[in-house]
Amino acid sequence: MRQVREQLLAAIERGDYPPGSMLPSERQLCEAFGVSRVSVREAISGLEAVGLVRVQHGRGVFVGSPASSLSTGSFAKYFEAHRDELLELLKVRGALDELAAEEAALHHNDEALARMVEANEAFQRATEGQDQDFERLATLDVAFHLSIADCSGGQLLPTLLAKLNGMLGESRRLTLASRPRALRSAKEHQRIVDAICAGDASAARRAAARHMGAIRELLVKLRNGPSGNGSGST
DSSP, X not given: OHHHHHHHXXXXXXXXXXXXXXXXXXXXXXXXXXXXXXXHHHHHHHHHHTTSEXXXXXXXXXXXXXXXXXXXXXXXXXXXXXXXXXXXHHHHHHHHHHHHHHHHHHHOOHHHHHHHHHHHHHHHXXXXXXXXXXXXXXXXXXXXXXXXXXXXXXXXXXXXXXXXXXXXXXXXXXXXXXXXXXHHHHHHHHHHHHHHHTTOHHHXXXXXXXXXXXXXXXXXXXXXXXXXXXXXXX
């Protein structure tokens, strides 16, 4: 079910199914993914829970507008159903992000460091406009965090973090759902980058820990409705 959901999500993000378009029928999706109708229905339910699609009975499944995916009410339902899983995944990812930041400060090379700085600058630029594309911010956010893992000098750590980031797509969209949150996240990203560039492993680890702690706190707060000025993204 998760694989089907992630592939559909990736297709929506690429623009294969623009807002307002209808997804293939349940039968077509079963054939395309080689899975049962139950798996397809559960995947669709997961996307519907975060407002990315809307099911119109008798008509089909339609892709929502970017704004519709930011529905706190929809996320509340998803969070209630997957609360323990999400928080555990974030805890594991947080520990790995801290390790990645520390290792990046100690073991980065010039080429990897330049890619990390470039990824950070791309995210910073994307947060500056008043009309933000939250889907693009989510993509740039993933790229930034993975660039830190790539700076660590290892092979397993980037692979693990890539998988964990892929499993946290729903929460990432909600934590980037407002401009104040995105701006705060950009500041937190910059602190991590500054520490890594300075070769300060302890500071890099602390900055990553504060960033991930803010994410977990925000997700819990979102259960009770938007605060309007919450903390960072993923």
